Amino acid sequence: MEKLTDYEFNGKIVLKNRLVLAPMTTYSANPDLTLSIEEEKYYQARGKEFGMVITAATAISKNAQAFQNQISIKDESYLPSMIRLSQAIKSGGAKAILQLHHGGRMNAIGLYENQDIVSASSVKAERVAAAIPRALLTHEVYKVIDDFRKAMILAIKAGFDGVELHGANTYLIQQFFSPHSNQRTDEFGGSLEKRLTFPLKLVDMAIKTKEEFAKSDFIIGYRLSPEEYENPGITLEDTKVLVKELSLKEIDYIHVSLGSYKQSSIRNPQEQEPVITALKIANIGKKKLIGVGGIESLDEVNDALNLGFDLVAIGMAALADVKVVTHILNNENIKRVIDEESLLPQNMKNRVSQWRNLSSRGFKVK
Numbered sequence: 001m002e003k004l005t006d007y008e009f010n011g012k013i014v015l016k017n018r019l020v021l022a023p024m025t026t027y028s029a030n031p032d033l034t035l036s037i038e039e040e041k042y043y044q045a046r047g048k049e050f051g052m053v054i055t056a057a058t059a060i061s062k063n064a065q066a067f068q069n070q071i072s073i074k075d076e077s078y079l080p081s082m083i084r085l086s087q088a089i090k091s092g093g094a095k096a097i098l099q100l101h102h103g104g105r106m107n108a109i110g111l112y113e114n115q116d117i118v119s120a121s122s123v124k125a126e127r128v129a130a131a132i133p134r135a136l137l138t139h140e141v142y143k144v145i146d147d148f149r150k151a152m153i154l155a156i157k158a159g160f161d162g163v164e165l166h167g168a169n170t171y172l173i174q175q176f177f178s179p180h181s182n183q184r185t186d187e188f189g190g191s192l193e194k195r196l197t198f199p200l201k202l203v204d205m206a207i208k209t210k211e212e213f214a215k216s217d218f219i220i221g222y223r224l225s226p227e228e229y230e231n232p233g234i235t236l237e238d239t240k241v242l243v244k245e246l247s248l249k250e251i252d253y254i255h256v257s258l259g260s261y262k263q264s265s266i267r268n269p270q271e272q273e274p275v276i277t278a279l280k281i282a283n284i285g286k287k288k289l290i291g292v293g294g295i296e297s298l299d300e301v302n303d304a305l306n307l308g309f310d311l312v313a314i315g316m317a318a319l320a321d322v323k324v325v326t327h328i329l330n331n332e333n334i335k336r337v338i339d340e341e342s343l344l345p346q347n348m349k350n351r352v353s354q355w356r357n358l359s360s361r362g363f364k365v366k
């Protein structure tokens with residue numbers, strides 16, 4: 001059985017355990033998009049348990065904002081809010097990772113006046129009430145990279161131990177990698193290689209920003225979704241190339257966003273092999289791999305590690321139970337009722353209480 005506590009992460013950092021709080025949007029920032037007291041309490045509680053806490057998707061600029069009451073790091077004035085966030089997480093001994101986010105075409109419509117919803121190309125997402133985005137001009141793409149850079153510098157100043165580039169779950173970074181949303185003809189689109197340009201330029205920017213502004217143990221992570229349902233859409237073959245390229249960069253981890261950590265291809269249902277098996281082979285630079293999706297017990301943690309993940313992230317199971325890591329590591333049942341003691345911000349609680357997959361997984365909101 002794998003060792004789960006005091007885990008040497010990258011030769012420089014020891015994590016108190018190999019469990020990671022999955023990034024989860026809290027929908028509960030103050031009206032000015034600074035961290036609310038409720039959110040601070042949510043993170044303080046989880047920081048006591050997890051080895052690493054990845055924050056909710058945090059908007060790197062005004063038009064990056066995808067959700068109502070999403071926390072923001074759009075300019076210097078958000079530094080005090082971000083300091084409170086990093087301190088809340090670190091006060092319990094967890095490493096604090098800020099998830100840097102731009103929603104692109106997935107931004108909810110009507111979040112503020114004169115909203116400018118942008119993407120790689122002017123292609124609507126295949127979902128109800130999707131916006132028709134405006135395609136970013138080439139020089140604007142460079143401006144977005146610079147927005148990520150400025151946000152990362154603020155994250156370093158705010159005392160975070162690292163950042164995660166949110167390249168998953170259909171948001172802007174993924175939109176540049178996807179042949180569905182990226183139909184550009186400049187250096188950022190066309191072939192698979194060109195669709196990699198934006199993600200890899202962001203990663204190079206992050207590495208350079210770290211060299212300039214952060215210590216050598218500052219963590220850089222990249223979250224990706226291995227496949228898309230759309231046609232055309234990201235295939236596992238595409239993602240193997242992305243993972244190979246990422247693994248050769250000076251980053252610390254690749255976070256594989258999956259509905260189930262052991263799932264096989266969603267595009268090729270006849271394929272039985274778990275996605276992680278293919279991605280592990282593509283990970284030629286041997287970066288740490290974080291798995292996620294449906295993990296609620298010690299057996300599942302060990303199964304994920306045996307499949308090839310190095311760290312295991314927990315989302316839904318961390319909503320109800322503030323002692324979820326203690327319970328899992330002791331091989332005890334987790335708490336399944338979201339109540340006052342769960343310290344979940346009210347808007348987040350309201351949102352998740354409407355999600356069918358919360359009840360289908362056996363969680364209840366009191």
Ligand SMILES: Cc1cc2nc3c(=O)[nH]c(=O)nc-3n(C[C@H](O)[C@H](O)[C@H](O)COP(=O)(O)O)c2cc1C
Nearest residue numbers: 022023024025056057292293294295314315316317
């Ligand atoms: C309430 C909620 C909010 C989420 N917000 C984010 C987010 O901000 N960024 C992100 O990358 N994933 C987000 N996710 C996805 C989770 O990080 C995770 O990948 C997913 O829930 C599967 O893990 P689980 O089965 O342990 O919940 C969210 C999930 C939930 C339940």
